[in-house]
Amino acid sequence: MKGNIFVVTSGKGGVGKTTTTANLGVALARMGKQVALVDADIGLRNLDLVLGLEKRIVYDVVDLAEGRCQPRQALIKDKRLPGLFLMPAAQTKDKESVTEAQMARVVHTLGADFDVVLIDCPAGIEHGFRNAVAGADQAVVVTMPEVSAIRDADRILGMLGSRRARIVVNRVRPEMVKSGDMLSIDDVAEILGREILGVVPDDEEVIDTTNRGQPVALDGSRHLAAIYSTMARRLLGENVPALEVQTDGLWMKLRRIMVGQR
Amino acid sequence: MNNDLREQPEERLALQSPPPTLEAQTETPPQQQAGPAPRIRARGAARERTHTGGRAIVVTSGKGGVGKTTVTANLGAALADAGKRVVVVDADVGLRNLDVVMGLENRVRLHSLDVIEERCTLDEALVRDRIRRSLMLLPAAQNRDKDEIDPEDMLDLVDELQEKFDIVLIDCPAGIEQGFRNAVGGAQEAIVVTTPEVSAVRDADRVAGLLPGDMPARLIINRVRPRLVRKGTMMSVDDVLDILRLDLVGVVPDDREVIVATNRGNPVIDISGSPTGAAIRRIAARLLGEDVPIPDLTAHEPWFARMIGSLRPSRPSAKGS
Incomplete structure (x- = not known):
């Protein structure tokens, strides 16, 4: 086992699992890695939309799990980046239509062919979660500085067993952390007791x-792209410090007040 | 499913006493659509209601993090302020959060599974709100599994709650698995919460399709950022309605106050001047049958915002509804 299969999970929905999966995948592919992104949210798939690949789905992960197609038939190649592939979820099936063993077999097959496999886990801790986690060696736990997301x-950390799990703190609003209205990164790290990715x-x-189906990490000139590529390097074990979140300058603050941006 | 309907046609008609506000539930039999994923059995088809109790409304979304729990807590508080006896039910077994959002996490001792498994009575499990006397919480179990409940259990539980409360709001978990089926199984009406984002709208569409055919479903569009809609980078209310075709019951603007209030366990509706709180109070009034217009959030902007906007290089015209 190469240890290159990661599940991106969170427990709570809407914290940014799918966005994180897509952008980490893009960042890894930009580094020249062969990356397979697996959408494990059967019935409520969205990774295809976030990547802008929704129109190209023919076979899906349920077809593959049940042996109706070969991995290369179900995998969709992202034409924007060599090395980036999507394994879409089925939309009209139930999560119960795939077993943990089938899902583990699928990701292990992909893990043998790709440098990195990222599994986009559904929200919750039901069957879909167990499927997504089944074949994963490591975990990326996405959370937000909010009480319910951290809880x-x-x-989820308790349900991941002995897997190595690192934390992505998403949707941080630096100005709210400063004013004490939002938990800081240190608070989150302390509560969860894991390494921050x-x-x-x-x-x-x-x-x-x-x-628009254009993950922000595609545009290397953006600050957010730099954040994701640093994260991607850390994911693969490189010893680089996590990028600090930029605080707004005076002009941005003024604009925020005047335009009423929240 | 259809067998159930055929077995007791007369009883169905005899006992039919639809709640006053539900037009869609009156005459038409449940439309069972053939689909790959079976629809959840309609409450009316599964069992007839023999008492005229309160309304049971499930708050659902498909996608997580769109604001189900926040909407449930605040709508519950607003309905209580309107003089109703309200109970909010956390159906997210294993990942409960409604207690935190309401600031009641330290007062939770028992939960719905204790009631279902007859370790306590319903009254013992209910937690009264800190501020509103007529608002109660029925917490979920945190260390149990959603598979340990089935829709029948939920139906029994909600039936009992409907005898005591005017409104039962059920906070549904994310996803469309067992937890979703349980939450919907106890309800007669649905509120679908979405945000103006393609993935949330897609999931809401999927969920609307999984609701029983005779269940009236209303839509709340949450976290609208008027400025982004004007800029053209966020879907407008019309865009969302074009896709979802549900009965719109309210539009809630995004507000950083929500995060602050939620973290502290305070209702957003208690923050004076909060546009989010005001929007939720209007939704509560509409749910109670009042005719409150839905204001166009993207239309009015303060003069200074207009000025700043006009200085920007390209400014697509505001899309009004």
Whole structure:
């Protein structure tokens, strides 16, 4: 076992698992890695939308699990980056239609062919979660500096067993941390007691790029892309410090007040 | 499913006493659509209600993190302020959060599974709100599994709650697995919460399709950022309605106050001047049958915002609804 299979999970939904999976995948592919992104959210798939690949799905992970197709038939190649592939979820099936053993077999097959496999886990801790985690060697737990997200992340950490799990603190609003209205990264690290893989600021660009199916990490000139590539390098064991989240300058603060951006 | 309907046609008609506000539930039999994933059995089809109790409304979304729990807690508080006896039910067994959002986590002793498994009575498990006397919470179990409950259990539980409360709000877990089926199994009405993002709208569409055919479903569009809609980078209310075709019951603007209030366990509706709180109070009024118009959040902007906007290089015109 190469230890290159990661599950991206969170417990709570909407904290940014899918966005994190897509952007980490893009960042890894930009580093020249062969990356397979697996959408394990059967019935509520979204990774295809976030990557802008929704129109190209023919076979899906359930077809592969049940032996109706070969891995290369189900994998969708992202034409923007050599080395980036999506294994889509089925939309019209139940999560119960795949077993943990089938899912583990699928990701292990992919793990033999790819440098990195990232599994986008569904929200919750039900069957879909158990499937997504089944074949994973390591975990990336995405959370937000909010009480409920951290509580759920803590619960998930307890369910990941002996797997190495690192934390991505997503949607941080530096100005709110400063004013004491939001938990700081140190608070989160202390509560969860795990290594922080990276910190991502709350940025409306993420919403926009997600809606358009163009992950923000594709554009290397952006600060967010730099954050994701640092995270990708840390994921693979490189010893680089996590990027600090930039605090707004005076002009941005003024604009925020006047435009009423929240 | 259809067999159930055929077995007791007369009893169905005899006992039919639809709640006053539900037009969609009156005459039409449940439309069972053939689909790959079976629809959840409609409450009306599964069992007839013999008492005229309160309304049971499930708050669901498919996608997580769109604001189900925050909406449930605040809507519950707003309905209590409107003079209703309200109970909010946390159906997220194993990942409960409604207690935290309401600031009641230290007062939770028992939970719904204790009631279902008859280790305590319903009254013993209910936790009264810190501020509102007519608002109660039925907590979920944290160390148990959603598979340990089935929709029938939930139905029994909600039936009992409906005898005591005017409104039962059920906070559904994310996803469309057992937890979702349980939460919906106890309800007669649904509120689908979404945000103006493609993935949330897609999931909401999927969930709307999984609700029983005769269950009235209303839509709340949450976390709207008027500025982004004007800029054209966020879907407008019309865009979302074009896709979802559900009965819109409210539009809630994004507000950083929500995070602060939620972390502290305070209701957003208690923050004076909060546009989010005001929007939720309007939704509560609409749910109670009042005719409150839905204001166009993207239309009005202060003069200084307009000025700043006009200085920007490109400014697509505001899309009004």
